[in-house]
Amino acid sequence: MAHTVEDRLKKFRQQCRAAGLALTHQRETIFRAVVESGGHPSPERIYGLVKRRIPAISLATVYKNIRVFLDAGLLREVTVHHGTMLLETNPEDHHHLVCVGCGAILDLEQEAVEPVQLRRRPPAGYRIFRPRVEFLGLCPGCARKKPEKSSHL
Amino acid sequence: MAHTVEDRLKKFRQQCRAAGLALTHQRETIFRAVVESGGHPSPERIYGLVKRRIPAISLATVYKNIRVFLDAGLLREVTVHHGTMLLETNPEDHHHLVCVGCGAILDLEQEAVEPVQLRRRPPAGYRIFRPRVEFLGLCPGCARKKPEKSSHL
DNA sequence: TTCTTGTTTAATAATAATTATCCAAATGGC
DNA sequence: GCCATTTGGATAATTATTATTAAACAAGAA
DSSP states (O other), X not given: OOOOHHHHHHHHHHHHHHHTOOOOHHHHHHHHHHHHHOSOOXXXXXXXXXXXXXXXXXXXXXXXXXXXXXXXXSOOBSOTTOSSOOBOOOOSOEEEEEETTTOOEEEEEGGGBOOOOBSSOOSTTOEEEEXXXXXXXEOHHHHHHOGGGGGGO | OOOOHHHHHHHHHHHHHHHTOOOOHHHHHHHHHHHHHOXXXXXXXXXXXXXXXXXXXXXXXXXXXXXXXXXXXXXXXXXXXXXXXXXXXXXXXXXXXXXXXXXXXXXXXXGGBOOOOBSSOOSTTOEEEEEEEEEEEEOHHHHHHOGGGGGGO
């Protein structure tokens, strides 16, 4: 389970070849910036990091390649709901089924899931109110159209 | 546990009074639209519904009041990360601690949580790849500054 | 290597989502 | 109903993201 930056870049190059993606200096630099940044960076943040090494790079290139990496399963994103705000209309605590194909969200009653148990104490000073589960999957329509998406959730 | 529209509007009026919010026709119409729309509506969708009853209303008013409702705990949103895309840099499956105060996200190793168990079969045709848990709470900094947020996660 | 072709990049414009500003109008305690 | 305060609507501004296109580059064949 060695996840050194170099290991991940090596795998990245293999996956690019396998996916038929040209291996450009920009792409490697963008991917490296994501891996090295740690945490949960935004495209804007990656752009800032990459620009140090490639001052001429454009923000659109960063966005485009992040999208390419996501589609090819080389990267994951934190949420499929970025973009627009969505409101809950169900006032009860509940969980969600999230379609990674089309972003559709279905409610699951809290009772449909065994209570979520933390095995360890949360980090010091952190207060937890409630756990919410997202089941990532494909809705019937998307499962029919793009079953291959299963590979990279 | 009666959640009829009228019940929820009655509670809405009480909560407005308790929070010192003026009870306007617009606000009631917006809140009603959210409750009646069901599912996970966007501000744009609410705007469309409200405009049928108040043709002169502006999109900014809808946004402004949704924000007021969220801050007062009268509504919840599906995610605190809407707006900008955030990438994972941790290649392993894992869970998240999410601070509802500042939006900060902390990774929790998958092993820190008991395996999530669905008690029922998912809806027909739906394929599930993996569950992801978000523990909604407050990070140490926000817990110190706004402990009252606890009321509405 | 060099050539050829399809892909990728950078710049720019366009679009979508959200927030801020400012003044008129409506609300609520008295 | 009266007045101080809050709210609403129009508009502009900001932020996040995608589309377009000509020029530069990568990868495989010769």
